[in-house]
Amino acid sequence: MKIVVLGINYKTTPVGVREKLAFSADDAIDALRDFKSKFPAVEFALLSTCNRVELYCAAGSDDAIKTDDLTKLMADSRSVEVEDFRDFLYVRFDNDAVTHLLTVSSSLDSMVVGESQIIGQVKECFTMACTANSTGKILNKLFHAAFTASKEIYSSTAIATRRVSVAGVAVELAKQLFADITTAKILVVGAGEMGQLLVEHFRHIKCNDITVINRTTQRALDVAKEHEISAAKWDQMDELLLTADIVVASAAVQDYLFRKDDFKAVLKKRRKGGLLAIDIAVPRNFQPEVNDLSGVYLYSIDDLSEVVQQNIKLREGEIDRAIEIICEKTAEYMDWLNSMEIGPLVGQMKAGFEKIRRDETERFFVGSRSEANCKDNMEAMVSRIVNKLLHCVIRNLNVVAREQGSEEAARLATGIVEQARQIAGDGVIKEEDEHEQE
C-alpha cells in the first residue's frame, strides 16, 4: 500500500513555474482521466490553486507507483519539461502524505493561516477526481479524513476567528459599532488605493450608501463609477459629515484635514449617533485628539495594524492545537489503512478459526452426544469464545501494524493463518486430546 503526494507550492516555487503547471477545472478532469487510463490500478486526485499544484496518488502495492513516472505524467499533461520544475518538487509518502493533505486542507500550509478558501478548493479537487472517476477507497477515505480534520480544527480552535487584514479589521469594527451595517452611511475622503480597498470590503458586506469625495472631482467620479458608489464635490464635505456614520480618510495631504476644534464644531450640528473614523492615510488626515471627542471613534492605520498583528499571533498560538488534531486524524487514517491492508489475511484467519471450531464441535457431538439438549447452546458458546479470541488477535495485529508497519503485521497474520490451517488440516488437536485422555 502506498500513498504519494508530489507537488509544488508558493513556499518552494516561484509563480513563473507554478503558473506553467496550473490546471483549470476542465484540464484537471481531463488529466485525471488520462492518468487513470495509463495507470488503472492507481487512484489520483489533483489539487491546483494559485498557491499550489499537487498530485495525490494511492495504490494497493508499492510497485504500482514510481515517483519518476508521476513527475513525467504531470510534466506531459502540462507540456513542460520535468527539468523545469524538478528542483522545486516535493514528494511525501504514506504517513507524511496523509499529514500533508490534512495540513493543507486546514489552511496551516496556506499563506494566511486560518483562511477559509482552501477547504473549498480541496473539496472542489475531490469533486473533480470523482467526476473523472479517478479515486477509490483509499483516496475517498483520505479526503473525507481531511474534511473532518479541517472542520474540527475550524470549530474547536480560534484559527479562523479573527481578521488578519487591515481592511478586514476595519469592517469588523464597523460591524461592532452599527446594528445594521448595510444601512450605514459611509463617506470616503480621498480616492487612494487603500480607500478603494476598504470600499470593496464594504461593498462586499452589502453596504450601498457609500460616497466618495476627492479634491479632483473627476477622480472621485471615476472611482465612484468603478465601484458603483456615489461621488460628491469637495466643498460638500461638512454637509456629508453631518449624516455620515463612517468616515474613511485616505486623502493625500501634508497636514491634518480634520482638526479637533473644527471637527467639534461639525459634531455639534450632528443629530446622529457615534461616528467611526478610519484614518488609513499616511500622513494622517485626522488629528489624533479627535478621538477625545464624545461619540467619535478614531482608528489610524497603526491601530488597525496592531489588531492585525494580535490576531495573527492568536492564530499562530492555535497552530499547536491544530497540529495535535492533525496527528490524531492521521493516526486514525493510518490505522484504517493498515487494517485494510491486512484485511484479506484477517478474513482467512477468521475462516481458519471457524473451520477449527466447526471440526471440533462435530467431533464432540457424535453418538449419544449428538442428541444432547444443550447442543445448540454449547455451539453458540464455543462460537462466542472463538470470536472473542479472534478479536484479541486482530486488535494485536492492528497494534503491530501501527507500531512496526503493515508488512510485519501481514507476516504475523500469514503465520497465524498457516498455523490455523495446519491445526484444522492435520488434526493436531485430536491427537492432543487423545494424549490427554491417556
Place this chain on the structure above:
Amino acid sequence: MSGLGVVEKSIFICVVLTYLAAGGVGFRQLSRDGEKYRRLLICLIAFAVSIESVMLIFRAVSLKAVPLTGLFESMIVLTIAFGLAFLFLSVVIREVLFSSVMSWFLVVMILLTAVLTKPAEVAHPVAKMPWAIAHGMAMALGGAMVVFATAVAFLYLLANRRLKQKKLSKVLGRLPNFQKLEMLNLFGLKAGFVLLTFGLMSGVGMMAFKGKMIQTDIAQWFLDPKIVLIIIAWVLLGSALFLRWAIGLKGKAVAYVTMVAVFLILFAMLGVGLFCGTGHVFSSLGPENIVGVVQV
C-alpha cells in the same frame, strides 16, 4: 429567610446556589471564551428562574394572597423578570460579556434579597385588592426593567471605554453590538418608565380609594422616603427620555442617568427600610403598626 418554611427555605437556598454557580460560570467563560460555558450559564439561569417561580407559588399559598406584599417577594419577582429578559435576549446576543455581566447582576440581586429582605408573614388586607396587586406587579416589573437597562448601560460604557482606548481585541466578538446596547438601554428605560408610571398611578388610586383601610392620607404618603425616592427616579427617567426626544440626548449621558435611577430604586426598596423607616409596608405588620411607621 427566617420566615420561610422548610420547603421554601430549601428552594431558596437552591436558587441562591444556582445563581452563584451561574456567576462562577460567568467568570469562567470570560477566561475560556467557550460556547459550552455560555450554554451552561443559560441553563443555570433558566433553572434558577424556574425554581424561583415555584417558590413564589409556595409563598402565595402560605400568604393566601398574590405574593407581592413583602420586599422579599418583590425582589424575587424582580429577579425572575430580569432573568427572563436575559433568557430572551441571550437568543440574539451571544457575546460572552453580556451573559457574564447579566449573571453577576442576578447574583448581586439574589444576595441582596437573601441578606437584606424578610419574607412577608401576614398580608395586609389591602394587599389582596386589585389596586395593590396591580401596583406591586407594575413596580416590581418596572424595577426589573430599570435594573436590566442598567446592566446594559454598564456594558455600553464598558464598550465605549474599550473602543476609545482602542482595545479592539477586548471588544470584537466579546461585547454585543454597540448600537444594539444603546437600543436595549433605551428599551429598558422606556419599559421601566411606563411600568413605574402605571405603578405610581395605581398606588395613587389605591390611596384615593382605600386610604381609610390603611389609615393614612395622600399628603402623608407623599412624604414617605420610599415613595419620594421612587418619584425622583421616575422623574429622572422621564427627563432622560424627554431630552432624548427633544435634543437627542444619547449614549453615555443616558447610561449614567439609568445608573442613578437604579441606585435610587434599589435604595428605595432596600435602603430606606434599613436607614430611614417607611410606612410603605404591607406585610409582617398589622395595619395599626403601619400607621405607626409612617409617623416615624
